[in-house]
Amino acid sequence: MTVQASEAPLSRYVRPASTEEALDLLATGNWRILAGGTDFFPAQGNRPIRDDILDINGLEELVDLHHRDDHLFIGARATWSQILRAELPPAFDALKLAAREVGSVQIQNRGTIAGNLCNASPAADGVPPLLALDAEVELASLAGRRILPLDAFLLGSRQTARQPGELLTGLRIPTTSTTGVSHFLKLGARSYLIISIAMVAVRVAVGQDGRIEEVAVAVGACSAVAQRLRRLETALIGRRVGDDALAAVADWPFDELTPIDDVRATAGYRRKAAAELVRRALRQAHEQMVRDPSLEGRVAA
Template sequence: MQAFEYLRPETVEAAVAALNESGARALAGGTDLVPQMREGRRSASRIVDLKHIGELTAITVRPDGSVAIGAAATATAVSRHAAIAATYPAVASSVRLIGGVQVQNRASLGGNICNAAPSADAVPALLAQDARAVIASPQGRRESSLAELLHGPGRTSLSPGELLVSIVLPPHTPRSAAAYLRFTPRREMDIAIAGVAAWIALDARGAIAAARIVLASVAPTAIRAPTAEAKLIGEQPTSALLTEAGRLAAQDARPISDTRGSADYRRTLVSVLTARALADGCAQIQAGAP
């Protein structure tokens, strides 16, 4: 590991100023960055620790019902937050899949997004909930969809000098629910071979009014499954329909074969997990989800 300067700013503006230099890297939980630096896969001449900035660690329920999660908030803080657990249970449960307890106590939501692994466990549920990203730079702030931030394995669309400040979950849609399911050989401490998040909203007649299906570990980034989503709209969520959506989602996937699984195996997993995640969402709504 090369020597570096360590800075601990207390405001977003000070952090952005400190990061606006080549060789500067943001540090949140460090669960990816520290081993990457120790193994020489990433280098930094300046480390800017974000954990002492109130706005970056806060989780705030806004008057309109949306929830802003500071990018440096830990997985543990996100999963234990009462409003997130009650209204966005797919988000709360998905961050509990990141590593073990020790990692969850440090790993940040923003780090899981910005490390940009195609298998990042926090990302599919956030995309299914249509989350947005607030980004700061020396020029001020901008907001984008979270999907626009993801460019490829290990790559985001953030420009040098830009800092992810928070993730905003939009206000809850009545009669909607989401679920994230992944497949791993081991239940804990493993990386998804494939994962699927589904968000579904039903109308007063019980038909599907809107749906978002997000596939993970089967493309360079988490991706939507547009063909499967289109099939669902206006239909009653019968098990035959959900199975058919799974079949279409498997065609929307763009998996590779690697040591963790073949492309064919991943498509089969997508098909099964999509139908199950949709059924889970429907069951939550029928059970009286908020």
């Protein structure tokens, strides 16, 4: 039977004013969530919108960043520009550097960090710095709230653990992961408005003896989902930042990465680029520590 255009069901557009209202609606059907729209609309292209749209831009309670008991909460509507303006410790420098590189200022003003994660692109710039901060996502539905580590939320290219009826309400950064200094580097074919070929975030904290006590190394765009290099991190613990740490990285095989060949770069190039970015990011972290008066000369130049 041919369905006449006039018989086709109309799509609905709603903009709830509270999270409760949004969750009630999400429980009733197959809604597409709209935040800043900077991934949503380009993916839609010129096709008419046939889906029901749930616009979360009326949920004022999800705009802010604020400290809760044992973590920093970043609401799902927080934009890249908000991150750039927020007063945050040096452990967040990598996230701020990534924020500055997302598209352009206009994109940073509209685009949300939560949208970047839910879109689940292998080249999402927010993922490596957030993995380095041990970020967790908070998902809410009528059934309640659940917290997932970011690496359990991101299941693959364009795949997340979000279930129908769930809204990502925000990110949680454990206070215990906000120590040390951090850095982010992104390699693309040009400086601005570019999809990453490879990107790296590192976070390093030293103990009283000046040796690495905590380290996170996360690489993006070199596997279906950005990932922490846990074996490399283990090899770096106990080393001195600077030459000692760089020596451990010098011959590291980076075989945890599974880069793809595509129009932007070959797999071999991506692996070499990621290795070089890790070295450079660790060097930058070292330089930051040398300048940091709170480390009272614990880190030698």
